[in-house]
Amino acid sequence: MSQRMRLMWIPNQQWRWMRTAATLVLICWIIPQVAPAQDLGTWELLLENAGIACMHAALTRFGTVVMIDRTDIGASQIGLPAGVCRDSDDLVLKHDCTAHSVVFDPVTKTVRPLFLQTDPWCSSGQFMPDGSLMQTGGDFDGVRKIRTFVPCEASGICDWVESTTQELQSGRWYSTNQLLPDGRQIIIGGRSAFNLEFIPPNANGPLYFPFLNATNDDQNDNLYPYVHLLPSGNLFVFANRDSIEYNYLTDTVVRTFPRIPGEPRNYPSGGSSVMLPLLASNNFSIVEILVCGGAQYGAYLNSAAQMTCSNTCGRMVVSDPNPTWAMDDIMPIPRCMGDMILLPTRDVMIINGAQQGSQGWTNAINPAFSPVLYYTYASPGYRMLTMAPTTIARMYHSTANLMQDGRIFIAGSNPHQFYVFDVDYPTELRLEAFSPHYLAPSHDLQRPTVTVSPLQITYNTPFTVTVSAPVTLAGPPEINLVSAPFSTHSYQQGQRVVSLAVSSSVQIALATLYQITAVAPWGPTLAPPGYYMLFAVNEAVPSTAVWVLLST
Missing domain, CATH: 2.60.40.10 (Immunoglobulins)
Structure with missing residues (x-):
């Protein structure tokens, strides 16, 4: 290299370095003021072994979590108190001294076994006005059962009580409960149950509900219908891809909404739904329904194909005179069996699930490890943020519950008919908590x-x-x-x-x-x-x- 070239090269390199340094200084000045690093949440293992796989879960007013699994699976991994056993006509274990429900205390990170007599497999429930948990239906001997859990302090001895004087008017398996303004519960649908009923019961017996018959298909994609109580007092009911506004007082369909584009959304296709927060700022006059995820039609019937789950979300303002589904939001990853959790910030966390397949035994693969934060009030196309992933697959029969400290309690995942541990996606007994971004220090x-x-x-x-x-x-x-x-x-x-x-x-x-x-x-x-x-x-x-x- 000539001396002249050296003299040219040195200033050029210095200029490039100076320009790069200036750019870095500018970036370092801008980033803290405009776009601080986004916290993506953290995961915490709460308990290594809860003793049962959690199919159903509910947070009580004492901060404890009631967890429920089916009974007809043989022995669980947690015993009932000494001398307490369950005798039944179960196919697997007729004399069973293990628990199939527990209550978890997040403070001490311990579980206490609860006693269930009848099978709550794929049942439904909701809290009553007095804070007691009403739990209904199931399979086998539990299909018409009404169970009540009156919560107590974590140190208490409250347990399930199964009614011996009252039962459901129709067998309920895969149904949905909604608390009504008058304190009753309405129970809608279930496998081969194209009707609805109330607790306490009405005198007329179960009411035929034609909407469920109309939304049925070869996969029964109308199970666990999405039911939201509207401020008008009517119910928004969604099954498969269709939805209606229903007046339960007069037993009439008030409105029929447009069909949501895309895939089936209910069980066994495994989407999810929330009614977005109701706001005093607009006098509670704007009511929006959000439905995300699901599975391609046929994913359940042809489970070996492991079809890719839906990545779409539909949002509809049901309070509009002429509502339509807005399909502007695409999830970062496809998801079925995801849980949608309304956060105290009025946003939505989409968590758990799989990217391929559908609900049902061994019907899904490729877990959706990363939650997605849905910003409710952001512009379409800018509402989704992928959060920190877990390492635990949470697919079929998993649950998610918001806790009073703002964390999300995560439990369950059992893609098998019985407890199986030596496979790719084993029965999951571990409990986790996800701390969203707002809990960062x-x-x-x-x-x-x-x-x-x-x-x-x-x-x-x-x-x-x-x-x-x-x-x-x-x-x-x-x-x-x-x-x-x-x-x-x-x-x-x-x-x-x-x-x-x-x-x-x-x-x-x-x-x-x-x-x-x-x-x-x-x-x-x-x-x-x-x-x-x-x-x-x-x-x-x-x-x-x-x-x-x-x-x-």
């Missing part, structure tokens, strides 16, 4: 704490919420009520978020302490009576919830 300065007075609130009546935070709040926090649903088969029965009106916010003596006046929901069609988690949310960061009882 980087949000600790925004995280509020909340107390409520009184703990029992009355419809359409103001009440006081005291909120504190480590630093001065930018403005009044959101006050959101979140129900505790019954989680099973990729659908959270009774899931609901109601964002309340805040009529005043007063900063008191301490600079970071606020007294907020919120107004309870105006009526039971907006939020049925019962226990709710109350979250204060500051700049998209929620508090730990306080349980409140909403009543007349």
Whole structure:
């Protein structure tokens, strides 16, 4: 290289270095102010062996989680108390001294066995206004059973009680429960059950429900129908690809909605659905339904093909005069058997599931390890964010429940008829918790704490919420009520978020302490009576919830 070339080369290299350094300085200055690194959540193993595979789960007002599996599988891996056994006509084990339901305490990370006599396989349930869990149907000797669990403190001895004087009017297997404004439960559908009924029962017996007959196909894609109580008091009912607005008081179909494009969405195709949060800011006048995932038609009938699951989401404003499905959102990965969890921030977490196949024994492969965060109020096409993955497959018969500290409790996955452990996708007895992005330490300065007075609130009546935070709040926090649903088969029965009106916010003596006046929901069609988690949310960061009882 000549001296002249060296002289040219050195300044050019210096210029390139200087330009690169300047670019890096500019990027480092911009990124913290415009786009801080997105926290993608973290996973925690809560318990190595819960003793049972969790087919159904529900969070109680004491913060414990009731977990249920079927009984006709032989022995579980957790024993009943000494001297307690179950005698039945089960095909596998007629004298069984193991438990098929447990209650998990997240504080001590321990489980306590519960006693179930009849089989709750693929049953349904929901909490009653007094906080008791009503659990209905199942298979074999459980198909008409009504079971009740009255929760107690973690140190208590509460257990299942199965009614010996009342039973369902029709056998229920793969049905859906919804708490009604008057405190009754409506139970819709089930395998070969094209009808509905109420608890307490009505005098006319089960009512024929033609919609379920019309949505049936060779795969029975109308099982576990999605049922959402609308603020009008009517029910939104979705099965297969169709949906209606139903007035259960007059037994009439008020409206028929357009068919959702794409694949079947209900069991066994394994999509999921939520009614998006109801907002005081629009006087609860905008009601939107979100349905995501599912399986190609034929995936269940031809399980060996392991067809790719759906990656589409449909969103419809059912309160519009002429509603249509908007199919603008594509999930980052295809998913069936995913659970959709309404978060206290009013966004949605899509978690669990598989990328190929359908629900049913050994019908799916390729687990969907990564949750997806769905930003409810972002623009179409920008609503999805892939979160940190787990290492545990959560496919058929897995559950997900929002906890009062904002984590998501994850349990179950049993793609087999019995407990099987030496296969690619074994029966899963481990319990996990997923901490969403808002629980990251980087949000600790925004995280509020909340107390409520009184703990029992009355419809359409103001009440006081005291909120504190480590630093001065930018403005009044959101006050959101979140129900505790019954989680099973990729659908959270009774899931609901109601964002309340805040009529005043007063900063008191301490600079970071606020007294907020919120107004309870105006009526039971907006939020049925019962226990709710109350979250204060500051700049998209929620508090730990306080349980409140909403009543007349």
